[in-house]
Amino acid sequence: MKFVDEFRDHALAKTLAAKIRAEVRPETRYHVMEFCGGHTHAIFRYGIQDLLPANVRLIHGPGCPVCVLPVGRIDDAVALARDHGVILCTYGDMLRVPGSKRVSLLKAKAEGADVRMVYSSLDALKIARDNPDRQVVFFAIGFETTTPPTAVALQQARAADLKNFTVFCNHVLTPSAIANILESPEVRRLGTLPLDGFVGPAHVSAVIGSRPYEFFAEEYERPVVIAGFEPLDVMQAVLMLVRQLNEGRAEVENEYSRVVTREGNIKAQALVAEVFELRRTFEWRGLGLVPYSALAIKEAFAAWDAERRFAVPARSVPDNKACECGAILRGLKTPRDCKVFGTACTPENPLGSCMVSSEGACAAYYTYGRFRDAG
Amino acid sequence: MCLAIPAQIVALLPDAMATVDLGGVRKDISVVLVDGLAVGDYVILHTGFALSRLDPEEALRTLELFAEMGTLAEAQRELAGP
Ligand code: SF4
Numbered sequence: 001m002k003f004v005d006e007f008r009d010h011a012l013a014k015t016l017a018a019k020i021r022a023e024v025r026p027e028t029r030y031h032v033m034e035f036c037g038g039h040t041h042a043i044f045r046y047g048i049q050d051l052l053p054a055n056v057r058l059i060h061g062p063g064c065p066v067c068v069l070p071v072g073r074i075d076d077a078v079a080l081a082r083d084h085g086v087i088l089c090t091y092g093d094m095l096r097v098p099g100s101k102r103v104s105l106l107k108a109k110a111e112g113a114d115v116r117m118v119y120s121s122l123d124a125l126k127i128a129r130d131n132p133d134r135q136v137v138f139f140a141i142g143f144e145t146t147t148p149p150t151a152v153a154l155q156q157a158r159a160a161d162l163k164n165f166t167v168f169c170n171h172v173l174t175p176s177a178i179a180n181i182l183e184s185p186e187v188r189r190l191g192t193l194p195l196d197g198f199v200g201p202a203h204v205s206a207v208i209g210s211r212p213y214e215f216f217a218e219e220y221e222r223p224v225v226i227a228g229f230e231p232l233d234v235m236q237a238v239l240m241l242v243r244q245l246n247e248g249r250a251e252v253e254n255e256y257s258r259v260v261t262r263e264g265n266i267k268a269q270a271l272v273a274e275v276f277e278l279r280r281t282f283e284w285r286g287l288g289l290v291p292y293s294a295l296a297i298k299e300a301f302a303a304w305d306a307e308r309r310f311a312v313p314a315r316s317v318p319d320n321k322a323c324e325c326g327a328i329l330r331g332l333k334t335p336r337d338c339k340v341f342g343t344a345c346t347p348e349n350p351l352g353s354c355m356v357s358s359e360g361a362c363a364a365y366y367t368y369g370r371f372r373d374a375g
Numbered sequence: 376m377c378l379a380i381p382a383q384i385v386a387l388l389p390d391a392m393a394t395v396d397l398g399g400v401r402k403d404i405s406v407v408l409v410d411g412l413a414v415g416d417y418v419i420l421h422t423g424f425a426l427s428r429l430d431p432e433e434a435l436r437t438l439e440l441f442a443e444m445g446t447l448a449e450a451q452r453e454l455a456g457p
Contacts, residue, residue, distance in 0.1 A: 001398035003381040003417060003434055012441045019444055038378055091422070120423025122405060145379065148408050149424045203379045206419055206427040229378065232441060258434035259419055265427050268408045359378075 003258070007230030008046075016235040017051040023242050030056040031194035032241050033331055035178060036201035037064030037359025038229040044364035046231040048238075056238060057194070062177055062287065062329035063201060064359040065142040066093045070283040072315040073170055074099035077139045080168065081105065081113035084310050087131060089124035090139035091146075092117045093357045098350055100317050105139075121146075121153035128157070128165035137306045141170040144204045147295065148268035151275040154297065157304050166306035169297050172282065174204050175212045176293035181330055182220050184287070195331060197241040199234065200226035202256050209264025213252045221250040228256040275301055283316055285353055286326030323352035328361050335365040342366060379421035381429050384414050395420060 024030060034040060040060045043049060049058055062068050078099050081088040088105065095106045095117060109115040114134075118124050121138060128136035140150040150167060157165045178198065200213055205226045213224040223244035227237035237255045244251060254260055275298060282294030297305040306312065319325065322340045327333035335341050335354070345351035347363050354360035358367065382395035382404070391407035395418070406412050406425045418425035 001381070002383070003429060003431075006434075006438055009441075012444075015444055016441065041378070120405075122423055145421050145426060148426070149405075149422050152405065152407055152424070203419060203421060203426060206379075236437075236441065255437070258430050258437060259427055265408060267410060268426070271408070 004230060007228065007232045009232065012232055013046075013051065013235060016232065016239060020051075020056065020235070020239050020242060021053050023239065023246065024053050024056060025246065026055065028055065028245065029194060030196055030238075030242055030245055031059060032057075032197045032199055032238065033059040033061045033181075033195050034199040034234070035061040035063040035174065036199075036204065036229075037067070037357065038202060039199055039227065039234055040064065040361060040364055041359045042229050042231055042234055044368040046234075047368070048231060048234055051235070052238065056242065058199075058238075059195065059331040060328070060361040060364070061181065061198075061331060062284070063143070063174070063204075064354075064357055065146070065172065066097055066357040067325065067329065067353045067360045068172065068177070068284045068286065069094075069097065069141055069170060069353065070285045071099055071317040071319060072283065074104070075315060075317060076312050077168060078103055078105060078108045078113075080137055080139075080306065080310060080312070081108050081115050082111075084135070085114075086135040086137045086310075087114045087116060087127060088137050088139055089116050089118045089127055091119075091141065094139060094141060096350065097353050097356050102351070121149040122156075125153050125156055125162070125165060128162055129160075132164060134164060135309075136165050137168050137310075138165070139168045139170070143172060143174050143201070144207045144272075147171045147272050147276070148207060148265070151268075151271045154275050154301050154304050155271070158301060162304075166304050166309050167297060168306040168312065169276070169295060171276065171295040172284065173293050173295070174201055174208070175215070176290055177284065177287065178216060180284075180287055180290045180293065182216070182222075184330060195222065196245055197223040197225070197250075199237045199241070200224045200252070202226070202228050202233075202259070205254075205256070205260045205264065207265050207268050210252050210254050210260055210262050211264070217250045217252050223250045223253070225253045226256050226260050228259065274298075285319065286329040320351050325352040325354045325362070328354055335362040338362070379419045379426060381417050382420040382425075384412055384416050384418065386414060387412070393425070395425075 124138035276295035324338040354362035386394040417429035
């Protein structure tokens with residue numbers, strides 16, 4: 001496919017690897033966190049870590065929306081489908097995430113709840129139009145990439161005065177999560193979090209632009225290179241980070257200039273601002289309560305807010321004790337540190353959320369056989 | 376979940392929709408988030424929406440950068456001798 005295959009060229013990957021090897025200084029540590037699940041996926045799928053010198057280490061951050069949704073919100077969604085008799089629509093990855101007592105939406109569906117997988121927010125809207133006598137809830141999750149589509153669905157629902165469509169909003173914000181990791185007391189206390197730079201998100205940045213990362217570069221003195229999701233993009237970003245670290249720079253650079261601009265998609269940003277407002281605080285799986293890190297539906301759209309219509313309780317349910325997702329999302333541990341990795345917890349029967357989506361660190365480790373890791 | 380792919384617009388449809396080509400597969404998507412698209416343009420497609428434009432010239436420039444590095448590496452190898 002055009003603009004995909006060219007960025008997977010094997011020979012060029014080798015060249016980039018050689019270039020990185022030539023430029024790293026053996027005594028320097030280059031520990032970079034890729035924030036986005038799309039990068040985690042590419043890194044494992046193409047074995048990128050294996051192409052890098054030992055002192056260049058990739059740490060897999062919390063950039064998978066499925067992995068960071070807390071148990072309580074999944075329980076809420078299950079309750080909506082089970083107890084309120086709604087048609088609950090959501091993206092495919094969400095279906096298998098275990099809530100309390102390992103009950104996922106898929107399990108609720110098997111037990112008779114009307115849970116449907118949709119590809120797009122507009123599909124959920126269509127289901128509402130086709131089922132005027134049923135309540136349809138779109139269980140909306142994701143970072144800045146899926147938020148504008150949800151905003152469009154809400155606007156269309158309001159324009160058509162659809163009475164049987166609501167959104168259960170769980171949209172979260174990338175910059176707050178990065179800040180949370182850098183400021184986490186756990187991370188500070190342990191002092192072991194080896195974060196020297198960031199590979200910035202690809203498509204999140206297509207929407208919000210590269211500007212929001214300038215704050216990190218300045219405030220925390222960490223370089224950020226925004227990169228596309230293909231293997232050559234990731235390799236090039238690593239090279240650019242190595243250069244910045246060698247030169248003692250901490251700037252925002254954009255490897256993914258074919259898609260990302262400094263301003264981002266202004267139309268999408270305006271739409272999101274019209275429909276959503278900041279939540280004062282929101283729980284993230286593994287990170288706990290993070291201030292101003294998520295969006296809620298504005299008053300003007302209250303009639304289409306599932307939380308208001310169904311009085312969704314804000315429950316907080318602790319993660320399974322054995323699960324190390326929290327420390328993994330912060331870059332403090334790797335999946336092999338988890339006692340139940342690959343035994344009680346597998347992609348077929350996940351215990352924690354990092355094992356569910358192919359963008360989660362545990363599932364990526366498992367699927368691509370990376371049982372060892374250059375620690 | 377975050378994965379999004381490049382797609383080429385082959386027809387513009389009413390109501391801010393468009394038909395795209397995905398390596399031979401056709402699909403109707405919403406282009407409400409990106410203004411001023413024309414047939415032949417490339418967009419990044421995510422959950423049924425065009426999220427942004429893909430700039431072919433910038434793509435080419437990035438690829439040239441990789442290629443340059445390739446020739447550079449070759450030149451260095453040659454200079455270093457057998
Ligand atoms: S292997 Fe499973 S239980 Fe362990 S940290 Fe990963 S997701 Fe959690």
